[in-house]
Amino acid sequence: MGSLIHIQKFLQLTIINLLVIRKPYMNPYMAGVILGVVLLAAMFLSGRGLGASGGLKYCVVSIVGAVDADHVAQSPYYSKYFEDSGKPLKNWLVFEILGMVVGGFISGALSGRLGFKVEKPAHVSNRRRLLFAFLGGILFVYGAQLARGCTSGAALSGMAVLSVAGFVTMIAIFGSAYLFAWFFRKNWI
Amino acid sequence: MGPILIHSDASTWINLLTGFLIGIGFGFALEQAGFSSSRKLAGMFYGYDTTVLKVFFTAAIVAMIGSQLLKFFGLIDMDLVFVNHYYPYAAITGGVIMGAGFVMGGFCPGTGISAFSIGKMDALVFLIGGFVGAFLFAETFPLIQKLYMAGYKGPVKLSESLGVSDGVFIFLVIIVALVMFWLAEKAEVKFKRPDITSEL
Numbered sequence: 001m002g003s004l005i006h007i008q009k010f011l012q013l014t015i016i017n018l019l020v021i022r023k024p025y026m027n028p029y030m031a032g033v034i035l036g037v038v039l040l041a042a043m044f045l046s047g048r049g050l051g052a053s054g055g056l057k058y059c060v061v062s063i064v065g066a067v068d069a070d071h072v073a074q075s076p077y078y079s080k081y082f083e084d085s086g087k088p089l090k091n092w093l094v095f096e097i098l099g100m101v102v103g104g105f106i107s108g109a110l111s112g113r114l115g116f117k118v119e120k121p122a123h124v125s126n127r128r129r130l131l132f133a134f135l136g137g138i139l140f141v142y143g144a145q146l147a148r149g150c151t152s153g154a155a156l157s158g159m160a161v162l163s164v165a166g167f168v169t170m171i172a173i174f175g176s177a178y179l180f181a182w183f184f185r186k187n188w189i
Numbered sequence: 190m191g192p193i194l195i196h197s198d199a200s201t202w203i204n205l206l207t208g209f210l211i212g213i214g215f216g217f218a219l220e221q222a223g224f225s226s227s228r229k230l231a232g233m234f235y236g237y238d239t240t241v242l243k244v245f246f247t248a249a250i251v252a253m254i255g256s257q258l259l260k261f262f263g264l265i266d267m268d269l270v271f272v273n274h275y276y277p278y279a280a281i282t283g284g285v286i287m288g289a290g291f292v293m294g295g296f297c298p299g300t301g302i303s304a305f306s307i308g309k310m311d312a313l314v315f316l317i318g319g320f321v322g323a324f325l326f327a328e329t330f331p332l333i334q335k336l337y338m339a340g341y342k343g344p345v346k347l348s349e350s351l352g353v354s355d356g357v358f359i360f361l362v363i364i365v366a367l368v369m370f371w372l373a374e375k376a377e378v379k380f381k382r383p384d385i386t387s388e389l
Contacts, residue, residue: 053323103216104303130310134318139286143286144322146283146326178288
């Protein structure tokens with residue numbers, strides 16, 4: 001009986017330790033090594049890099065296809081995504097971003113970082129933070145469609161295969177962000 | 190020999206499952222790095238936190254060296270690994286738009302997904318904006334098609350255009366990255382904001 005109570009206590013403490021106590025982030029160079037190994041695995045297994053904006057695009061294409069099939073059939077942009085299987089969601093990138101949500105959740109759970117929250121400096125209102133998050137999302141993914149990939153698919157994965165496109169996109173993203181940083185500084189500092 | 194799933198004609202579902210598993214690793218690494226925090230990411234542009242640069246370049250270098258080693262030992266056919274196609278005007282214009290979105294939204298799509306996965310509501314709104322952005326691109330595609338296709342150069346590698354071997358080129362990238370890591374550590378001291386970083 002006594003040892004059972006001990007085991008129960010031990011499990012309780014372990015769960016509390018895992019899920020509730022907030023742990024520091026991983027050393028950035030170590031996290032970079034893990035990310036690099038994951039990217040290498042994508043290259044070695046599937047012959048491709050990582051991506052994020054592409055998966056969002058396939059979701060949107062699929063939604064538009066479900067809502068307005070005529071529009072999709074007439075548009076040269078949408079129709080190409082329905083040519084192969086007719087199911088844009090049956091795509092490597094869509095499954096990868098589903099995995100990302102699971103992987104991020106596991107990491108957050110093990111590090112005590114789960115919780116609903118709008119993250120912002122104290123002097124910024126929720127409304128302002130969410131408005132800028134929305135506008136930033138529109139611009140980022142619009143730009144990612146134009147550049148054929150975002151920070152993951154164009155910049156990081158593109159650099160890993162030494163492509164000019166990867167280096168140019170990386171410099172354009174970060175160069176532009178530094179230029180615009182001055183205008184939006186009050187949102188952050 | 191790699192890429193394994195291309196060589197072995199694996200079924201679609203095995204390929205999709207691989208994508209899912211790779212995604213778990215990807216999401217885990219981003220969250221562990223702290224990319225689930227918009228204020229940590231924004232630190233890159235104000236100097237108080239340069240995690241983005243450190244993680245990004247370390248990952249790129251590990252993948253570069255890893256793929257060269259696999260190739261050297263005959264374990265991967267790099268000709269079958271996708272090399273991004275270079276459309277200069279679209280890459281630069283798209284990149285500039287992304288940079289503006291980054292500093293306004295505080296996320297990129299991958300880090301937005303990472304932050305959403307632990308419950309950040311600003312990330313959810315960013316991703317909804319992302320859906321709208323992808324929709325707007327599809328609807329405005331006829332207007333922007335010319336820019337999208339302009340000046341196509343093919344899947345060119347920077348090592349080729351500089352006329353050096355991949356190995357020499359990667360060595361140069363490592364040197365540049367080490368200098369940037371050193372500058373990043375300096376910047377974090379110079380622009381330090383303990384009031385912000387203590388909350389992250």
